[in-house]
Amino acid sequence: MDMQESLLQGKQYLLDTYSQVPVVFTRGKGCILSDIEGNDYLDFVGGIAVNALGYGDPGLMKALSDVLESGLLHCSNLYFNEQAIKAAKGICALAEMDRVFFCNSGAEANEAALKLARKFGHQRSPSRTGIITMVHSFHGRTYGAITATGQDKYHVNFDPLPQGFSYALFNDLESVKALVNENTCAIMVEPIQGEGGIIPADQEFLQGVKALCEEHDLLLIFDEVQCGMGRSGKPFAYQTYAVKPDILTLAKALSGGVPAGAMLTQGKANHVFTPGDHAATFGGNALAMAGLNEMVSRLGTTSLCKHVEDMGEYLRSKLEGLVKTYPTLCTSVRGKGLINGLVLTVPPRKVVDACFKQNLLVASAGYDVLRFVPPLIVSEQEIDKALVILDKALASLL
Numbered sequence: 275m276d277m278q279e280s281l282l283q284g285k286q287y288l289l290d291t292y293s294q295v296p297v298v299f300t301r302g303k304g305c306i307l308s309d310i311e312g313n314d315y316l317d318f319v320g321g322i323a324v325n326a327l328g329y330g331d332p333g334l335m336k337a338l339s340d341v342l343e344s345g346l347l348h349c350s351n352l353y354f355n356e357q358a359i360k361a362a363k364g365i366c367a368l369a370e371m372d373r374v375f376f377c378n379s380g381a382e383a384n385e386a387a388l389k390l391a392r393k394f395g396h397q398r399s400p401s402r403t404g405i406i407t408m409v410h411s412f413h414g415r416t417y418g419a420i421t422a423t424g425q426d427k428y429h430v431n432f433d434p435l436p437q438g439f440s441y442a443l444f445n446d447l448e449s450v451k452a453l454v455n456e457n458t459c460a461i462m463v464e465p466i467q468g469e470g471g472i473i474p475a476d477q478e479f480l481q482g483v484k485a486l487c488e489e490h491d492l493l494l495i496f497d498e499v500q501c502g503m504g505r506s507g508k509p510f511a512y513q514t515y516a517v518k519p520d521i522l523t524l525a526k527a528l529s530g531g532v533p534a535g536a537m538l539t540q541g542k543a544n545h546v547f548t549p550g551d552h553a554a555t556f557g558g559n560a561l562a563m564a565g566l567n568e569m570v571s572r573l574g575t576t577s578l579c580k581h582v583e584d585m586g587e588y589l590r591s592k593l594e595g596l597v598k599t600y601p602t603l604c605t606s607v608r609g610k611g612l613i614n615g616l617v618l619t620v621p622p623r624k625v626v627d628a629c630f631k632q633n634l635l636v637a638s639a640g641y642d643v644l645r646f647v648p649p650l651i652v653s654e655q656e657i658d659k660a661l662v663i664l665d666k667a668l669a670s671l672l
């Protein structure tokens with residue numbers, strides 16, 4: 275099938291929930307995606323922070339093939355499977371947490387966290403059900419997750435929403451304090467807001483929120499679905515702040531591209547759920563867990579995280595150069611490791627399209643940010659190549 279015919283069929287049969295760029299991909303290698311006609315694209319989207327090891331990584335492919343060969347893709351959580359036990363031990367050690375619940379996506383990991391927080395509250399008092407989240411946050415598309423998401427655009431037309439959520443200003447401790455009361459059970463934060471526009475938390479803000487949680491016996495939930503798994507330059511973004519949550523939620527890059535989510539707990543969050551409280555048929559699926567085991571072993575060696583830190587610094591310095599060259603089009607650079615944003619004065623879609631025409635994939639975040647979340651293995655040469663294209667794309671918009 276050629277590109278046009280494929281696109282026609284995609285548009286006809288896939289439910290219309292995305293504004294998709296008209297390209298059909300069939301193969302990938304490293305940071306390069308190839309379309310159905312054999313054209314190559316340099317990928318700085320990485321499946322939106324999913325393909326941490328790029329495409330066709332030999333270690334990941336071998337780990338997945340070994341599971342395929344074993345024949346055991348899946349067995350129910352009525353039983354244990356070897357891959358899931360190894361993954362549980364590995365991810366808990368990497369994240370310095372105690373226990374983990376496996377599921378399939380970021381929204382599901384956050385649902386698990388919200389339910390656990392409510393049960394934790396109920397154990398203290400039937401009215402302790404309040405959950406505070408942040409304005410501009412993003413936590414996923416299920417009902418609990420959209421309600422936790424502090425952006426009206428995700429709520430419109432979907433009410434009635436679950437009750438008991440309130441929204442504080444990100445990086446404004448006083449606004450969080452103002453919402454804490456005797457009915458609060460948890461505070462949920464992305465250490466680096468992703469969809470909201472790549473906004474890293476301030477150190478003092480996260481420290482202050484942690485102190486509030488300790489003072490009022492609340493659960494602190496960090497959503498690291500986008501900024502976790504090495505993206506910040508440490509295995510987990512919370513480690514760059516040295517502020518540890520009671521609950522950590524993960525997905526996206528967790529299994530290197532195989533769908534998986536996880537909710538990790540420590541301390542007072544460890545024993546809230548008991549059998550029957552929560553479940554996911556596919557949680558701990560052997561194929562997904564093999565991907566996770568490969569990710570854990572790669573992030574466990576410091577060299578990948580160091581590479582992310584170095585490439586992140588290099589990318590940000592280059593982006594700062596663009597801010598100087600095109601002050602009317604871009605105003606600042608934000609981010610950590612390899613989760614970075616270029617703040618624009620023009621609609622990001624214009625730059626996304628101009629880059630696409632030159633075979634560079636980038637995406638937007640928020641309403642004015644161009645987002646860069648390439649595979650963590652991206653090289654300096656690839657960053658240089660992307661920046662040449664981006665420079666031309668910006669020049670074309672003057």
Ligand SMILES: Cc1ncc(COP(=O)(O)O)c(C=O)c1O
Pocket residue numbers: 378379380381382384412413414415464468469497498499500501525526
């Ligand atoms: C911080 C954060 N949380 C949760 C989600 C939802 O993840 P998923 O799409 O896997 O449900 C996302 C997705 O972009 C995210 O960025």
